[in-house]
Structures are given as structure tokens and as C-alpha cells.
Amino acid sequence: MTNISRLQLLGIPIDAVDFSQALEIITMFVEDKNTALIFTPNAEILVKAHDDKEFANILCKADLVVPDGSSLIWAAKVLGQPLKTRVTGIDLMQLLLMEANKKGWSVFFLGAKPNVIKLAAKNVKDKYPNLKMQGFYHGYFKDDLEPLNLINSAKPDLLFVGMGAPLQEKWLVANRSKLQVGAAMGVGGSFDVLAGVTKRAPQFIQNIGLEWLYRYIKEPARLKRSSLLPRFVGLVLTEKWHKSKGGNELEG
Numbered sequence: 001m002t003n004i005s006r007l008q009l010l011g012i013p014i015d016a017v018d019f020s021q022a023l024e025i026i027t028m029f030v031e032d033k034n035t036a037l038i039f040t041p042n043a044e045i046l047v048k049a050h051d052d053k054e055f056a057n058i059l060c061k062a063d064l065v066v067p068d069g070s071s072l073i074w075a076a077k078v079l080g081q082p083l084k085t086r087v088t089g090i091d092l093m094q095l096l097l098m099e100a101n102k103k104g105w106s107v108f109f110l111g112a113k114p115n116v117i118k119l120a121a122k123n124v125k126d127k128y129p130n131l132k133m134q135g136f137y138h139g140y141f142k143d144d145l146e147p148l149n150l151i152n153s154a155k156p157d158l159l160f161v162g163m164g165a166p167l168q169e170k171w172l173v174a175n176r177s178k179l180q181v182g183a184a185m186g187v188g189g190s191f192d193v194l195a196g197v198t199k200r201a202p203q204f205i206q207n208i209g210l211e212w213l214y215r216y217i218k219e220p221a222r223l224k225r226s227s228l229l230p231r232f233v234g235l236v237l238t239e240k241w242h243k244s245k246g247g248n249e250l251e252g
Contacts, residue, residue, distance in 0.1 A: 007081040010046050010235055012059050014067050014076070018084045022092055023099060025064055029183035030105060030157045035176055037062045038185040040089035042069035043232040045165045050235060055166040058173045063183075066092060071229065075236040079243070090190045096158060101128035108154050108181070110147055111139035111162030112191035120194035132156075139163040144175060152180045159184040162191045 004025070005016045017025070029036035039062040041049070049056040059065065066087035067073060076083040100107055109121050121136040134154035137147045139162065151159060159181040161168045168186040176184075192198040 006065075007076060007083070009072060009075050009079070009081075010050050010239065011056060012041060012046055012049055013062075013065050014041070014072065014083065015065050016081075016083050017064075017066060017087060019087055019092065019095060022064065022066055022087055023095055026096060026158075026183055026185075027099070029063065031182070033157075033182045035179045035181050036064070036183040037172055037176065038064045038066070038092075038183060039169055040066050040068040040087070040092065040186060040188070041072070041165070043071035043075075044228045046072070047228045047232050047235065048166060052166065055170070058166070058169050061173050062169075071232060075232070078236055078240055089185075089187050090193055093160060093185065093187050093190050096185070097124060097128055097131065100158060101131045104130070104132060105157035105182075106132035106134045106154065107158045107160065108134045108151050108156040109136035109160050109162075109191065110151065111160075111168065111187070112189075112195070113140065114138040116195045116197055117191055119196070120191040123194055123196065144171075144178075148175060148178055152178075155180050157182040160187045160190070161185070162187045162189060164188055 004021060006013050007016060008014070015022075026036075026038065029038075039059055041059060045059075049059055066089075067076070067083050067085075068087065068089045070086055073083050073086055097107070099105065109117055109124075111117060112120065117136045117138050121133055125131060125133050134156045135150055137150055141147055159179065161172055161184060163171060163186075165186065165188065168188070172179075172184050172186060189198060
């Protein structure tokens, strides 16, 4: 396997991988069947982790942490630790579904509203007829027992959990020892995209790294979280200044 470097952004580990390297690593996870965890933080998540030390510690427990967002590419460059490319969660998930269809891997979907997760599973199965869709369950449960029983009865190679950050990451780490899966990945709102409820930005907007701006325009409710982006920029620049003075990583 290719030797992968792991850098730190605001105290959170980020693996310097591209899509092909991420796929190679996750393939190894699937074969090992040890419930490896894959997280996909963006700028908003790193700010949340900066404010929530429990969440920061949880992100550090992942086996693979990919840079979901052009903001992380910018931050890594500013801090002198360049990343190869952004590895968006939805695109990595699509790549894994394609690979699962080809290799006969089994999958399970957990998260979203009941009607959304059902439609997402149907659409994926229609697109990938050879995919082993082992089951799905909505994200509005109060007791972990039922979803855990369903997942462990299926023993999927890949578990995709879409309950938003930090809930999905906290749930995965809390239940890791109980899960019988090859690998589990937090996928945020990806089920909404797969169900057709949420539309992605046109490809050219994705290519120039402005998909986040498109989402704000299309979903005004997200604007209340937009203050996290200026905070992310401020935290990165403060860390750069701190390091230039010979200090350690920014705290507090």
C-alpha cells in the first residue's frame, strides 16, 4: 500500500490521500473486517471540533480522515503541509458504491428520514443492480439496539452513517466495539443527495471548489452556520502566526 502522510489541521489529523489512495486503504479495511472508521471533515467540522474537545478526540480515533472541502486544501497550504486534493464525502461514497457493485461487497445505510433513506436505497440499487444492499434504517431512533441488531445481522462490508456531524461520528465511536462491519463511514447529508431530495452543484462549480457557496444559495437555512467559515480562516491564520513565533499548535 502507498505510504500515506498524516498531517494536523487545528489539532485534527488529516490524511493526505487522493481518491485512488482512499479506495486502496478502504479496500484493505473491508478485507480486514475490523470495523475501521472513515471520517470526512470539512471546515465547519474542524471549527466544531475546536470548540468541542470530546468531538476532537473522537475525530482522532478514525482510521482514515479525508479532507472534504477546498477550505482544508487552502489551510494545509497556508500551514506549509500541502494536501493533494479534496476528497469529498459524497464522491468517495459514490466511488465505494461503484466498487461494491463490482466486487460484490455488501452495504448498509443508516440515517436520514424514513422516506429519504428508503428512496436512497432504492435509487442506489437501481443504479447498481449487482450491489448487495443488506438493509437500511432511518436516523431518528432513540435506542441503539434495533439498528445495531439489524446491522450485525447483515454483517455488511460497508456501513454508511448519515446523521450529521458530530452525531454520526460520536455514534460510530461509541458503538464501534459492538458493530460487525468491515468499515463504517460518516456521510452527512449524502442520503438526501442519493434520494434526489438535495441537488448537488453543477460539475463546473464543484471543480472550482465553490460547492459550499452553491449550497448556501440553494439552502438559506445553512447561512446561520456560515459564521464558522470566517472563524476557520481566523483559526488557521492564528495558528500560522503562532507557529511562526516558534509556538506549538493553537490551543483554546
